[in-house]
Amino acid sequence: MSSDPWGRVDETGTVYVRTADGEQVVGSWAAGSPEEALAYFERKYEGLVVEIGLLEKRVQTTDLSAKDAQTAIGHLREQVDAHHAVGDLDALRARLDKLVETVEARREERKQQRAKQSDEARKAKEDLVTEAEQLAQSDQWRAAGERLRALVDTWKGLPRLDRKSDDELWHRFSHARSAFSKRRKAHFAQLDAQREEARKTKERLVEEAEALSGSTEWGPTAARYRELMAEWKAAGRAQREHEDDLWNRFRGAQDVFFAARSSVFAERDAEQAENLKLKEELAEEAEKLLPITDLRGARGAFRSINERWEAIGHVPRDARARVEGRMHSVERAIQEAEEAEWRRTNPEARARAEGLTGQLQAAVDKLRGQIEQARGQGNNAKADKLERELEGRQALLDQALKGLQEFGG
Incomplete structure (x- = not known):
């Protein structure tokens, strides 16, 4: 016997192992010595270790x-228990029991970790939904659209929640994106309609501008071009592919007209x-008649000067x-001088002077009213x-009043 x-191995070759519950039969050994039997089963123990x-x-x-891990522990426990x-x-069983505790602890830890990750994922997805619903009301079409696409990528990178929660949040998220897309589509459809209307309006303005480009009615045509420009600005922008071409035609027609007007x-x-120079010479010639010493001669000379004056065209406005x-x-x-001569030679001068003064005063008053009205109308x-x-x-009138004073009035 060996132990x-x-x-130990008894005299019959039966091998026993000692446990806390007493000896347990390991097996029988007939192929060699008891020492070899113990060594064989000890090696099996080492294998379990x-x-x-x-x-x-x-x-x-x-x-x-x-x-x-539980499956592996169960497999090893079956071998130990056999x-x-x-x-x-017993030590191996204790290690397996401790390993079970470790696995359970890790299972709980992972469960809590998953719960934490789930909570974080839920919070992240709720935040994405909230931002998406805010963006759905935005009019910043490009920026909001790009941000919504980025939110989709972020969503895809987050863990899934339980099916019900995940589906509910995704429904809100998807609805927000759809609402934004619908508003953006409606906006650009309206914009396209406005641009098409602007194109039609500007084509009409271009046609009129081109028709006016050869006009020689400088004032009315220039005024109409200013009106056309105001209408052009009020029409808004046409489609990009039409806007530049229409503007070049519109501007080109104006340039033709204003270049011709500038030349004229x-x-x-x-x-x-040149007219101003000629009239200044006539004015200087007329001024040489002063002071009036020969009324008849001065009157004739002035009449001749005035006839030549009237034959000359316009002078610059500022002169x-x-x-x-x-x-x-x-x-x-x-x-x-004529008034003085008339008063001296006509005994009825006073009466006529008084009548003339009244007429002149009425005419002056009327002219002042007409001037004020014209200024008011621009x-x-x-x-x-x-x-x-x-x-x-x-x-x-001043002369008439002076004449009345000379008559003692």
Whole structure:
């Protein structure tokens, strides 16, 4: 018979292992000596020790699932419980029990970790849904569209929740994206319609602008071009592929007209500058008649000068009042001389002077009213013409009043 601390072999070749519950039969051995029998079953024990050690390491260092770990533990426990090895089997059972506890602890840890990840994923998806629903109301079409696409990519990278929760959140998320797409589509459809309407309007404006480009009615046509430009701006933009071409045609038609007008105006300005020079010479000739010493001669000379004056065309607007004022001064002086002569030679001068004064005063008052009305209507050209007429009437009125004073009135 042979024995060691954990087992023995009796005289019949039966091998026993010692446990806390007493000796257990390991097996029988007839092929060799009892020492060889114990050594054989001790090696089987060592094999179990190695397998349990490897399993402990896998549980601690790998992602071995709890299910697979429990299966492996059960397999090893069956081998230990079968008592086919000689060694401290109770110690192996204790290690397996501890390993079960470790696996359960890791199972719980992973469960909590999964719960935490699920909560985080739920929170992340709820945040994505909230942002998507806010973006669904945005009018920043490009930026919001790009952000929604980025949110989809983020969603795909998140873990799935339970089916019910995941489906509910995805439904809200998808609905927000659809609502945004629908609004964006409606917006651009409306924009396309507006641009098409703008294209039609601008084509009409271009056709009119091109028809006017050869006009020589400078004032009315220039005014109409200003109106067309205002209508162009109010029409909005046409489609990109039409806008530039329409604008080039529209601008080109205006350029043709205004270039022609500038050419004509340049010739007119040169002509008016020459007219001014001629009228200044006539004004200087008229001023040499002053002071009036020979009324008849002065009247005839002034009539000749005035006929030549009237034959000359327009002068530059900014010089008109100045040069015409010089002629009016001479004309008033002749009128004053005539009034004086008339009063001296006509015994009925006072009566006629009084009647004339009343007529002139009424005419002056009427002209002032017409000037004020013209200014109010923005018709400065008419107002300027009336002012020049007023100067002459006022001068006559002044002379008439002076004549009345000379008559003692």
